[in-house]
Each structure stands twice: as structure tokens, then as C-alpha cells.
Amino acid sequence: MQAEPVITLSKARLVMGQRMILRDVTAVIERGGPTVLLGPNGCGKTSLLKAMMGLVSLTSGTVDRHVGRASFVLQKPVMLRRSVYDNLAFARQTAGLPHSESVMTDLLNDFSLTHLAHAPARRLSGGEQQRLAIARALAREPALLFLDEPTASLDVAQTRLVEDLIARISARGVKIILSTHDLGQAKRIADDVLFLVEGQLAEQAPMASFFHAARSSQARAFLAGELVSIDGEKP
């Protein structure tokens, strides 16, 4: 049986100024466990996520979303100048969802934020803000959740906490598409991997295949800890 597509990218190209950010990316992302966009810094992971969310317009090519509401968690989430509770309530309002005290209570509980409900969101620690950002994204009850390097600035304990949350959210049936440059995290989280090099999709494969039998020379070089470029030459 063929899996249900969530996102279809067709020759997605993004040019900003003189720089080509995305180079004709073509891929189908299917329903299931988390999809990880992997690649070195500056390879276009964030731009591809934003293009899939509709936050940037492609120069050419198309991106089609086949599921309902999507939420996006930025690499550096911005907390609104209000309480934790009000940040969550605002996210629900923007999605046109009715206020629900039980949903709010569940979100606060699930993300261990109950004791901080009335604290100013901007006063939270980095890890707490990241948890709130994900909770806020979930308050919109999305079918699809984009996470841009969600643990980039967190310590090990907070990273473990966020990764556990990602696994729980995915188990609830929310499709997660996440970017990271951390190989270990990709291995721990991914169901399948899209590997990008300088804006080009070098490989798309299930996680196990990617890590144990990568087809592209760039992926093999990246997994070996080498610097990679489109043409396979060491930059």
C-alpha cells in the first residue's frame, strides 16, 4: 500500500539576491514518523522548512501541502510579552479555535509548565521557552508540525526532554518535519531523512538506510565527519 503524502516538493528553487538557497528540490514527504532535514549549517534546511510552511515564496517550482493546519517552531522562538498561559491562549485564537480550559491545562501539564502558567514568558529559561514554543505550536492543534533546530541552544538534559516530547507528539499522529545538523539527534528521532547540501537534495532515505548504506558520496562524507559540497569536492 502506498503511504499518504503530506508534502510534495517539485523543483523547489529559491534565489535570494545572487545566492541560490534551494536548488530544484523535488521530494515527497509521507505521513508517519518524524522526517528530519539533515545537512551542514547553511545548506538550506531552514529555508526549505519555511518554504514548506509558506513563510517564503519560491522563486520557481511548487510546494503542495496535503494536510490541514500546520504549526512552525522557529529556531529562536519569540515569546510574546505576556504570560505563559496567554501565549498559549493567543496561539489558539490565531488558529480560530475556541478557548478550552481543559486543553490549556493538558498542554501546561504535558510540557511541565503548570507552575509557570502565570509567569512572563520572556523570563523563562531557554529550555522552558523551547517547551513553551512547542506547546504553543500544539495549541493550534496542527496536523503538521515544523521544528527548526529545536534543541540548537539547549543543554543535554533539556535536549532529552524536548526529544521525548517530539516522540510523544509524533505518537499522537502529528506529522513532524524537523531540521537539524546533529547526526546523533537525526539517528534518535528520524523515521526518514532528507539530506541537503548547499540547497540541493543529495539524498532521501529511511533513517536506517541513510545511516548504514548511504547512496550519495556527500552523505557518506558527511557521516564520516568530513566537510561536503555539491560536487563532492571538499570545500
Added chain:
Amino acid sequence: MDATSAFSLILERDPALFAIVGLSLWVSLSATLLAGALGAGLGSAVALTRFPGRQGVVVVLNALMGLPPVVVGLLVYLALSRSGPLGQFGILFTPTAMIIAQTILIVPIIAALTRQVMEDLWGEYADELNAMGVTPWRRMRVLLWDARFSLVTILLAGFGRAAAEVGAVMIVGGNIDGFTRVMTTTIALETSKGNLPLAMGLGVILLTIVVAVNSLAWAVRAWAERHAG
């Protein structure tokens, strides 16, 4: 001059002095509220929209922050005088004319500072609010709310400017005793007459108000940082 005379006028709650203070506060507070509504709206609109000539509008708004009060007074005088376009309303030499002059004087200050605050905040919030699919109208409301403490500080700056100016209200108010006489025009007049105790008394009150306004601005920001992040 006997310095204690100034303070005795304040301590004895001299009716003439307190009438002047009351009118000054009424005129400047009214102008600040009007200019706040106009300036915050204008500044937000310029910050959050893109249109041809926008940079020119920003430059003009910034330049108008230094608008000379006497020029504003002169323009409002010409507009409100009997032969002017608004002469039919007969409001020249009334507190209403003074409110109009002060409003015109501080709208650019409030608009220019609001634009800067809103533009900075939008730079910070843009990706987040776009990701949430927030509509342009709601975006403005969110930014105004989240910038509320900065906007209060801006309003207080506008009030300070209005309360301290003398040229515009002198021209359009006429400094009529018991009717349009405010603190700054009285200080100028009484100083020229040599009645220094009253001028000093008003000066002390004016300074106290300015210090109180600045203290309030500081307190608002400190409270905001503690409670709203």
C-alpha cells in the same frame, strides 16, 4: 527675590496659581491623549505597511519632531483667525485652540517614536506572527499591546514636551488671565513684570511635574520588565 515666597504660594494653595496649574494640566493632558491616538495610529501604519514614498514619510516624521512651537502657533493662529479657513468656529484664544496647537506639536513626536518601536518589534515578531497566520489588523493590535509599556513612555515624553512649551500656547491662547493663562506663559509674563515669587512658584511646580512624569516613565518600565518580560 524672597525664595520662600514661591513656596508659600504653593503651601497656601493660592487659588490663582492652582487655576493656572489646573488649566495647564487639562490642556497638555488633552493634547497628549489626542496626539497619542493620532500619533500611535500613524506611527503603526507607517511601521507595518509598505508604500511608495514611505522613506520620505519617515524622514518627514523624524524631522517634524523638532517642529518649532512658535511656527505651530503661527500656523494654528492663521487657520483659526477670523479670516482663516477655520475662523467660523471662533475658537482662537480659547483652551481648545491651545489643545489643537499642542496636539499638532506632539503628534510627530509620538508618531516617529511609535514607528521606531513598532518597526523594531515587528522585526522581532514577524516570523512568529506570520507562522501563526496572524492577519494584518490583528498584527497591529498584537504589536500595540506588546509595545504598551514603550508606548506609555512615548506618551509621557509627548506630555513633557506639551507641558513645557510656551510659544504655541502664547500665540493661540493669548495668555488671557483666568481663561487661557497656563504655567509656561505665566512664568514668561510674571518674569517680565518682575513678579518673581509667582514665576518661581510655577517653575517649581512645572519642574515637579516633569520629574514626576519621568519617574512615572521609569517606574512603568521597571514594572513592565518585572511582570511582562
